[in-house]
Amino acid sequence: MLRIREGGLWTTVQDTGRQGYYHLGLPPSGAADKYSFIIGNLLLGNPVEYAGLEMTLLGPVIEFGKKTIIALTGAPVQAFLNNRLLPMWEAVAVDEGDVLSFRFCKKGVKSYLCVSGGIQVPEVLGSRSTYVLSRLGGYEGRKLVVGDELMIGEPLPGAFKQIGKHVPVEFIPAWDDAKDLRVVMGVSGNRISDEGIKTFLDSEWIVSAESDRVAYRYMGSSISFEEHAPPFGAGSSSSNVVDFAYPIGALMVPNEGEVIVLLNDATSGGGFVTIGTVISTDLDLIAQSRPMSRCRFLTITVDQAMQARMERKKQLIRLDETLKEQG
Amino acid sequence: MFTLPETRFDFGGDEYIYAEISRDMSAESNFKALAIVNELRERNIPGIVDIVPSNASYLVRYNPEILSPRDLLDYLKEIDITKSDPAELNLSIRMVEIPTWYDDPVSRQYSERFKNRHQEPTLSNFEFAMKANGFTDKEAFIEAHSRMPNLITMVGFLPGTAWGFPLGLEPGEIIQTPKYLSPRTHTPRQGVGIGGAFTVVYPVNGTGSYQLIGMSAVPVYDADKRLIDLEDTYFLARPGDLWKHRPIDEREYNQIVAEVEQGTYRYHMKQIDFSPQEYVIKGKAYIQELMEGF
Numbered sequence: 001m002l003r004i005r006e007g008g009l010w011t012t013v014q015d016t017g018r019q020g021y022y023h024l025g026l027p028p029s030g031a032a033d034k035y036s037f038i039i040g041n042l043l044l045g046n047p048v049e050y051a052g053l054e055m056t057l058l059g060p061v062i063e064f065g066k067k068t069i070i071a072l073t074g075a076p077v078q079a080f081l082n083n084r085l086l087p088m089w090e091a092v093a094v095d096e097g098d099v100l101s102f103r104f105c106k107k108g109v110k111s112y113l114c115v116s117g118g119i120q121v122p123e124v125l126g127s128r129s130t131y132v133l134s135r136l137g138g139y140e141g142r143k144l145v146v147g148d149e150l151m152i153g154e155p156l157p158g159a160f161k162q163i164g165k166h167v168p169v170e171f172i173p174a175w176d177d178a179k180d181l182r183v184v185m186g187v188s189g190n191r192i193s194d195e196g197i198k199t200f201l202d203s204e205w206i207v208s209a210e211s212d213r214v215a216y217r218y219m220g221s222s223i224s225f226e227e228h229a230p231p232f233g234a235g236s237s238s239s240n241v242v243d244f245a246y247p248i249g250a251l252m253v254p255n256e257g258e259v260i261v262l263l264n265d266a267t268s269g270g271g272f273v274t275i276g277t278v279i280s281t282d283l284d285l286i287a288q289s290r291p292m293s294r295c296r297f298l299t300i301t302v303d304q305a306m307q308a309r310m311e312r313k314k315q316l317i318r319l320d321e322t323l324k325e326q327g
Numbered sequence: 328m329f330t331l332p333e334t335r336f337d338f339g340g341d342e343y344i345y346a347e348i349s350r351d352m353s354a355e356s357n358f359k360a361l362a363i364v365n366e367l368r369e370r371n372i373p374g375i376v377d378i379v380p381s382n383a384s385y386l387v388r389y390n391p392e393i394l395s396p397r398d399l400l401d402y403l404k405e406i407d408i409t410k411s412d413p414a415e416l417n418l419s420i421r422m423v424e425i426p427t428w429y430d431d432p433v434s435r436q437y438s439e440r441f442k443n444r445h446q447e448p449t450l451s452n453f454e455f456a457m458k459a460n461g462f463t464d465k466e467a468f469i470e471a472h473s474r475m476p477n478l479i480t481m482v483g484f485l486p487g488t489a490w491g492f493p494l495g496l497e498p499g500e501i502i503q504t505p506k507y508l509s510p511r512t513h514t515p516r517q518g519v520g521i522g523g524a525f526t527v528v529y530p531v532n533g534t535g536s537y538q539l540i541g542m543s544a545v546p547v548y549d550a551d552k553r554l555i556d557l558e559d560t561y562f563l564a565r566p567g568d569l570w571k572h573r574p575i576d577e578r579e580y581n582q583i584v585a586e587v588e589q590g591t592y593r594y595h596m597k598q599i600d601f602s603p604q605e606y607v608i609k610g611k612a613y614i615q616e617l618m619e620g621f
Contacts, residue, residue: 019376019377020376020377021377022377022386022388023377023378023379023380023482023483024482024483024486024562025482025483025484025485025486025487025488026486133485133531133533134485134486134487134530134531134548134550134561135550136486136550141550183340184338184339184340184341186337186338186339186345187337187339187345188345188347190350210512214534215534231350231351231352232351232352232353232498232524233351233352233353233382233383233492233501233503233523233524233525234352234523234524235503235504235505235506235522235523236459236503236504236505237446237505237506237508239506240505240506240522240523241350242350242351242352242382242383242384242523243381243382243481243490243522243523243525244345244347244381244382244383244384244386244481245345245379245381245385245386245481245483246386247339247340247342247343247345247386247388248342248343249339249340250339254506254507254508254509254510254536255508255509258509260510267483267484267485267533267534268379268483268484268485269379269381269481269483269484269490270484270536271506271522271523271525271536272506272536277338277339277340277343278340279340279341280340280341280342302338302340302341302396302397305340305341306341306391306396308341309341309391310392313392
């Protein structure tokens with residue numbers, strides 16, 4: 001059991017997401033930075049979809065109710081097990097009664113805590129992920145607060161052999177302040193002018209403070225629209241289209257001065273023009289970017305997007321093999 | 328009768344294909360989207376994760392490691408051409424009444440709170456919607472918005488949100504408004520909003536960009552499953568249903584809200600066999616026939 005002594009800023013139970021309910025408006029949810037999250041489970045020898053904790057900027061204070069193995073990944077953060085500094089990207093043993101606490105993370109946004117056997121909240125529609133807006137899944141559909149008690153699985157057979165296994169530095173993400181985000185252009189982009197598309201790609205964009213698991217907002221440049229009449233039923237603002245289902249990663253342009261990228265807790269549809277879609281692997285980078293940090297959007301083809309996806313997959317397979325060879 | 332131009336397809340990153348049946352909204356485009364989605368669901372293709380019908384389009388999410396993006400695109404194009412006849416669609420649907428308090432204090436309060444994101448900050452959303460549609464008389468506007476039922480053409484946004492598109496009206500009679508310039512960060516639960524030609528009832532507190540013109544006395548999402556009519560589901564909305572707004576005053580609003588809280592409220596609804604084909608032929612007369620005695 002994990003006893004929550006302090007909830008931290010925004011801590012939720014997440015796994016790899018909830019599939020198949022988007023037609024009801026239910027977004028996938030799941031870990032915002034899947035790469036870091038999956039590595040947490042690989043370190044423990046857990047199946048990759050086992051539920052862990054996603055911690056935002058300031059983690060919780062947790063007391064462990066039994067002896068087990070944990071791994072801390074994602075945004076670099078100072079964490080203390082009792083009073084000892086806890087290494088990140090490494091499988092570590094904890095004893096009953098140990099207390100884990102955190103300082104504010106200084107780079108990135110989301111850190112992950114995985115536990116051998118996973119966190120055992122009930123599955124809702126096939127997933128343990130928390131979707132706070134509809135109070136579904138996770139721990140009572142909400143972020144953790146003081147007094148919560150989360151069941152955890154039994155340490156898996158062989159779990160204690162994982163102790164000391166660690167991720168080589170080449171697999172650990174760089175926590176740069178400026179990101180390049182790859183985009184497949186298109187979807188409902190026809191209302192944006194050629195000039196607007198050029199500006200979008202040539203500009204540096206700044207992350208706004210109004211950003212979370214639902215969507216990230218960006219400011220810093222101005223995208224011009226075509227002058228033609230809006231389609232019937234869309235609404236008469238230049239950014240308005242007939243409402244449609246947005247892909248996760250869709251880049252909405254609600255007005256000339258703002259772009260919004262939808263993340264895992266996305267509102268599933270709406271009526272703003274979209275200029276393109278950020279590829280699935282780069283959503284992790286968005287979720288780890290802090291307010292006021294910078295990014296650029298780079299256009300790629302769907303074939304290049306597939307290539308990026310397969311490279312990521314191969315990297316995780318290589319890491320898994322490396323971990324198996326350790327110890 | 329169902330002559331629609333060719334669907335336009337687009338890749339959404341590495342996991343989505345977006346199919347735009349038409350840029351303009353029409354009931355016909357929505358019927359076609361439903362027909363294609365039904366066909367696609369029946370085929371049960373491995374690697375397809377989600378099939379989402381929307382107003383005049385549909386979205387398919389797939390696992391590109393199981394299904395090649397280009398092969399899926401070709402496959403969808405073929406279904407779109409050969410298997411999208413909405414004339415065969417016969418829908419077993421419900422007509423549901425949504426008791427609505429128009430121009431209520433909460434909508435006005437939200438209009439004020441988010442006026443810096445609005446094209447006309449001095450007007451409430453209700454006043455803005457009236458003005459945008461050339462109304463000066465409040466009652467006439469309410470009548471124009473509530474006289475015909477809305478076809479549920481899409482669900483989503485937040486779970487429980489349903490887009491309603493009015494049936495039986497000429498395009499010129501349909502009330503339309505632009506969306507907020509920048510989405511609100513908060514919207515009241517059960518707020519009634521208009522954006523483009525669509526009306527929604529917001530299921531929970533969340534973001535939103537539609538103009539808030541009133542409050543629904545009844546929930547469209549019931550996380551606690553208090554109401555008998557929502558026993559098997561969290562959501563009131565089903566694609567293809569017809570929702571009819573009925574204007575109510577503050578007194579009746581409070582009375583219905585109290586019934587909902589006690590768990591005794593029953594939605595006013597009736598079961599209908601709906602033929603899109605007949606609607607396209609007979610139009611308004613068909614809808615009036617369906618509304619008889621409701």
